[in-house]
Amino acid sequence: MTLQVRGLNASYGTSHVLFDVDLDVRAGETVALIGRNGAGKTTALHSLMGMVARLSGSVRLDGKETIGLAPHHIARLGVGLVPEGRRVFGELTVEENLQVALRPGAERRRWTQEEVFEVFPLLANVRRSKGAWLSGGEQQVLAIARALVGEPRLLLLDEPTEGLAPRVVETLGEQLRRVQRTGPAMLLAEQHLGLVGELAARAYVIDRGVIRYEGAPAKLLGNEEIRRAHLSL
Numbered sequence: 001m002t003l004q005v006r007g008l009n010a011s012y013g014t015s016h017v018l019f020d021v022d023l024d025v026r027a028g029e030t031v032a033l034i035g036r037n038g039a040g041k042t043t044a045l046h047s048l049m050g051m052v053a054r055l056s057g058s059v060r061l062d063g064k065e066t067i068g069l070a071p072h073h074i075a076r077l078g079v080g081l082v083p084e085g086r087r088v089f090g091e092l093t094v095e096e097n098l099q100v101a102l103r104p105g106a107e108r109r110r111w112t113q114e115e116v117f118e119v120f121p122l123l124a125n126v127r128r129s130k131g132a133w134l135s136g137g138e139q140q141v142l143a144i145a146r147a148l149v150g151e152p153r154l155l156l157l158d159e160p161t162e163g164l165a166p167r168v169v170e171t172l173g174e175q176l177r178r179v180q181r182t183g184p185a186m187l188l189a190e191q192h193l194g195l196v197g198e199l200a201a202r203a204y205v206i207d208r209g210v211i212r213y214e215g216a217p218a219k220l221l222g223n224e225e226i227r228r229a230h231l232s233l
C-alpha cells in the first residue's frame, strides 16, 4: 500500500498541531517519523487513522482520498495502528488478545494465530499467559502481532521502544525486521534513533508540527545541526 500525505493540517479544538505536512510511504517501505516529545508524531499517526476530528489537506492510500473517513473504514482499507503504550488486555491471555483482534472474513489470511507464533516464537512461549504478566518487550510484540492479524498493508507504529531497556530494544528490532520481510509498508514514529537507523530507508524529522527535514537516516543522524535544533539529542 502507498501512502501520500499532502498539506495535512490537524487541530484539537482551537489548538493547531500539524502544519502542512507532506509525507510519503511507498509500498513495502519502512519510513521513520522522528521528533521529540510533543512534536506531533502521535497526532500525525492518529490523523492518518481518521482519529483526529479537525483535519484538512489530503491523505491518499493507494491513491484513494481518506480525509473524512471514519477510523474503522480506514482500518478496513488496510491500515493498522500499534498505539503508544501498547494497550494489551491485561486480563486476557496472549491467545485471547490475538483472537479479539482477528478480522472476520478476510480472505487469503496471511496472519493466522499459528503464523504469528511461527514468526514470533517469543510469543508462542507465553501463549497462555495473561497480558498483564508479560514483560514490556513481550507486550510490545503482542501489540504488533495484534495489529498484524488485522492483515494491514500499512502498519503505523507509535514509539514502540518507549520504556524498554536497551537489550529489549535490540530484540524488538529483530522482531520488526521479521515483520518487514512479510511485506507491509511501515511508518515508525520514534525517538530511538538506533532503531530508526536499523529499519528505515527514509526518515522525516518533525518539530512543533512541521516537517523540518527528510532524508536517509544515516545522513540525518550525522547532521549535528538538525539534531541540535529539532531533536535535542
Ligand code: ATP
Pocket: 012, 015, 017, 035, 036, 037, 038, 039, 040, 041, 042, 043, 044, 084, 159
Ligand atoms: P509524545 O511522544 O509525547 O506523544 P508526540 O510527538 O507524539 O509526542 P503529540 O502527542 O502528537 O506529540 O502532541 C503534539 C501536540 O499536540 C502537543 O503540543 C500536545 O500537547 C498537543 N495535543 C496532543 N493531544 C491533544 C489533545 N487531545 N488535545 C489538545 N492538544 C493535544
